[in-house]
Amino acid sequence: MAPAVNDFSLQVATVNGSGSQSSNSVLLRALFQMGIPVSGKNLFPSNIAGLPTWYTIRASRDGWVARKKELDLLVAMNGETAAEDVAALRPGTPVVYDAPLGLDQGRADLGWYPVPFDALVAPLAPDAKLRKLLRNMVYVGTLSRLLELELPEVELAIGRVFDGKPKAVALNVAAARAGFEHAGAFTRPPGLAARRMDATRGKIIVDGNAAAAHGALFGGVTVLAWYPITPSSSLAEALIADLAAHRRGPDGTPSYAVVQAEDELSAIGMVLGAGWAGARAMTATSGPGISLMGELAGLGAYAEIPAVVWDVQRVGPSTGLPTRTQQADLLSTAFLSHGDTGHPLLLPGSVEECFTFGHQAFDLAERLQTPVFVLSDLDLGMNQWMAEPFRYPEAPMDRGKVLGRADLERLGGFARYADVDGDGIGWRTLPGTDHPRAAYFTRGSGHDERAGYSEKGEVYEKNMLRLARKLDGARALLPEPVATGAGAEVGVVAFGSSDPAVRESRAQLAAERGLAVDYLRVRAWPFAAAVRDFVAAHQRVYVVEQNRDGQLAGLLRLELAAPLAGRLRSLARSDGLPLDARTVTDAVLAHEEA
Amino acid sequence: MASTSTAPAAPAEPRVNRLGLPILEYRGGKTTLCAGCGHNAISERILEAYFDLGIPPEQVAKFSGIGCSSKSPAYFLGRSHAFNGVHGRMPAVATGALLANRTLHGVGVSGDGDTASIGMGQFVHLMRRNLPLVYVIEDNGVYGLTKGQFSATADPGSVLKGGAVADLPAIDTCALAIQLGAGFVARSFSGDKKQLSALLHAAIAHGGTALLDVISPCVTFNDHQGSTKSFAYVKAHDEPLQELSFVPALEEITLDHEPGTTAEVTLHDGSRLRLRKLEAGYDPRQRAAAVARLMGAQAAGEVLTGLLFVDPLAPTLVDRLGLPPEPLATLPPERVRPPRAVLDAINASLR
Structure with a gap:
């Protein structure tokens, strides 16, 4: 899909330890402040300084925040990876690059925007180390002009990122302005632009x-x-x-x-x-x-x-x-x-x-x-x-089943692991409880209801069955799954950070193929009863997750009877990058259209 | 019985401590260790010490790892909570519990395998942190529960029942602890009732980690000729540094010693440990000298016992963290859940 207003993904390729994180935060914040939905993903090496790093910012007027595979703009700061970074781009993609790298000698089908970073920061600071950091704020200014990202919002974002450091704010604002001025000579990349909207009001990053x-x-x-x-x-x-x-x-x-x-x-x-x-x-x-x-x-x-x-x-x-x-x-x-x-x-x-x-x-x-x-x-x-802003926990804390001195006086004693309430959960005392019957002996060896050492088979088994009941009972206490959509033949089950990609994929499947897909996001294990119901309500259930072996699908199969387990189709994959919607869409279609 | 009375004599009132509790209230379950095991004597000394000091058993928390030694908390202080964890991890469990509730008197019991092999990492870091904890190593040089393999405290040249000879250097837990900054380090012998008792009293009164390495012969697997952890060997090679007596806080003492032969250590709670020097010139406040003396003893085949090192004022982990006087575990909600305004401010900072 062609990039459009408030719908693009830009990547900054740099080396870690060069201070680009601040610049990328400024870009992210400036878009956010303009009311445009954004997300930022840092792809970094297991290293302190000097190895390649990529930071991707996605702006999405529709609010999609998953990783997007296709790049719509590249900032090439790292000579080591520049050739490879540029080779992967689709024709027409604009590339802002460090002028001395001479990248425009390569592909003729890309939009080239050379910026002499060293020359632009030279007048700003005498200290070489500082100049190196400021280079990165120059591309922020350049992008501001190319994308029509409002410069006052960029400067506001610099103020936020360098909170309370007026000197740093001033220097970075100057660097951004230098990049902005330099870009005045450029022709803006067609179609790619940030326009103020109102989709981030009240939100946090x-x-x-x-x-x-x-x-x-x-x-x-x-x-x-x-x-x-x-x-x-x-x-x-x-x-x-x-x-x-x-x-x-x-x-x-x-x-x-x-x-x-x-x-x-x-x-x-x-x-x-x-x-x-x-x-x-x-x-x-x-x-x-x-x-x-x-x-x-x-x-x-x-x-x-x-x-x-x-x-x-x-x-x-x-x-x-x-x-x-x-x-x-x-x-x-x-x-x-x-x-x-x-x-x-x-x-x-x-x-x-x-x-x-x-x-x-x-x-x-x-x-x-x-x-x-x-x-x-x-x-x-x-x-x-x-x-959304974090919501204050309204419910009082649940400290669980704890017996205090007054309880022990009333009861005369207690059995630590007795299932007195039928939920598999015993009552405990805390060390230091001022009662002669408060103590019990905690151990990882076999124990009876009174926490006494026991190797008796029936005592062991009874205790293990109680623990199983306790874990089973957790289903009703843990966060319930979130269901979206109803009545479709096809369902998707996923969890955790796969959610943004799955939500966007559902929209792709509906828009591109007219395929309605219901979605259940599990939020805990052991699974709530609603998980089984969801599988039972769909003919085919795709289990999307970021691993090789389909671990969520495996857990589901452990809990579902044979006919239901047969409805599961594992769409597990992982290359270490965050899941993107297109991968999910393609995988679902590969099955549905096979 | 030559008695003219026809009525039976009233049973003597059992001796009680300052809380009015008889020693029975400090006992634990019946031991399942071997008859004659040194560990049982140590259990006795431990419970006597808490009884003598009048510490409510409910205020004591017992910790242990895995092994014969680590079973022993079941055999003393039955009215105290206990946590018998996994092999070598007693220090971490004790650390968490005693930070959660700093008002508890912690006592950890470990063995030479539990401490000097599998638990070495946790042991050395506990010594660095100086957590308020009495740490007793019941040291017999051998794995008992798995039937008699060498531990890392076995002296080179010592012989197992089956004839195997220890060929690696022994780890001296006391020398290590002193080098690492521990504030109270002592070695004793399960068969020396008086010395062990005085050291345990002092250890409980000490404010930080008190390490007691107690040679505690294994009567089943390591009490034979050729063992350096047998009753006979330790009795023959015991080199006590001092004659020790414990003086509880508030109790007056009279000085009846020759000048220069007796020293006193005032402990955290105001009680004192009196040391009548048996070895002229040994000063348990000199860290480097103490390590040197221990290394010399090891080379000479001596079992050096007594108070090896003490620094009663060394800051503890609780001091460093600046914990409040009451247990963290039971602070009221208003002290641990910040008010709504704090969350509002956090949200505002993220906009």
């Missing part, structure tokens, strides 16, 4: 990791134990900043503890210790950390200890592609650890849900007395998303 951190802040987290790992580190760091800013008393006393652990085993161990003692405790990690946490995760499930674990998924197996996105930890996390272990999963599909699940996960973990895993991913967690 945020990444999923920050959203998750804000959610945890309002969830009343009191203990954070973590170990740095891409792409989850920024979640922990955002939470640390939140806690420092908003969770100190008038005298500076914190209402929280943060420990950077020596590894992920220790991080989850600390979280379990804190959860056992009654704190709202969490950690954030990615696939390799999840693998390391396996043994303690099983202990948490078996000893029934609340914990919240964020898994910001990246590409596996092993170290994999640490800075690319994937949804391939579904199976390993659902059943993390040996034995018959199962963990409730929350599957946020937007930054809004990163926030709400960020606080609800604590309610669920304490209600269910078990570790709850929240599966985000690099695309959701580290990229910039438009969102």
